Amino acid sequence: MLHKPKTARWPGYCCIFITIAFLTLFLALPLTIVFTEAFRGGIAAYIAAITEPDARAAIFLTLLASAVSVPMNVLFGLAAAWALTKFEFRGKSLLLTLIDLPFAIPPVIAGFLFILFLGTNGVFGPWLQSADIKIIFAVPGILIATLFITFPFVARELIPLMQEQGQDEEQAAISLGASGLKTFWHITLPNIKWALLYGAILCNARAMGEFGAVSVVSGHIRGATTTMPLHIEILYNEYNFAAAFAVASLLTLLALVTLVIKSALEWRLKREKRLSAEEPAAEEGVIP
Secondary structure, three states: OOOOOOOOOHHHHHHHHHHHHHHHHHHHHHHHHHHHHHOOOOHHHHHHHHHOHHHHHHHHHHHHHHHHHHHHHHHHHHHHHHHHHHOOOOOHHHHHHHHOHHHHOOHHHHHHHHHHHHOOOOOOHHHHHHOOOOOOOOHHHHHHHHHHHHOHHHHHHHHHHHHHHOOHHHHHHHHOOOOHHHHHHHHHHHHHHHHHHHHHHHHHHHHHHOOHHHHHHHOOOOOOOOOHHHHHHHHHHOOOHHHHHHHHHHHHHHHHHHHHHHHHHHHHHHHHHHHHHHHHHHHHHHOO
């Protein structure tokens, strides 16, 4: 009778201990401090901090940036992934490199680039001034910066999946007479829906928490061009710690909600993959 060789358990226990200690020190403890400081002055002070006019304007602008960037990045991600995985054309590798560009450029540098192009003294500054269009130090600049920082997330989730899936199902549908739009709605989209949602959630999380590029192009105009991260910085620099932690706790809650949705999607995706892997085995078992 064969016996499995015994393996030492202490390396596994050490890894578990290190992981728990790391998460406690760098995740659980900071989150606890944020919420503790946010409610130190009581519920009334907390509500006053997140409902005062500048805070409401920052919350609205953060949600607006997210509401604009997520749908546009979903459309761009779908188009880019479809082009890169379903067609062969010149410049394909260059397009893939450009999609990864926001990952390589620091957000602050991206903000400075927008100022060089769209600022008052920038390349297109005189033309924008003559047309009475203000982008830098205004809401449009914040939206553009957020779009630039977030646009790789959806495409980068879809491209590997669509490459793995191949084109067999789409080509079969087209050969049977289905139009390109029907093929997309009934074949492609159901196969990529969870990756698409996952990329949209990552895009939303980055849009709400973006600081560097938005900080450069916003001008820090209170009540007009400050998002929640910028508003937290302003309050902290003014030594208004209670209000800063109150707004930070609200942003943290939004991040935690995003994390819960992300985890639920991951669980659903793993469950579907497991069921799809079990179905062929079950079919083989019933064949006489």
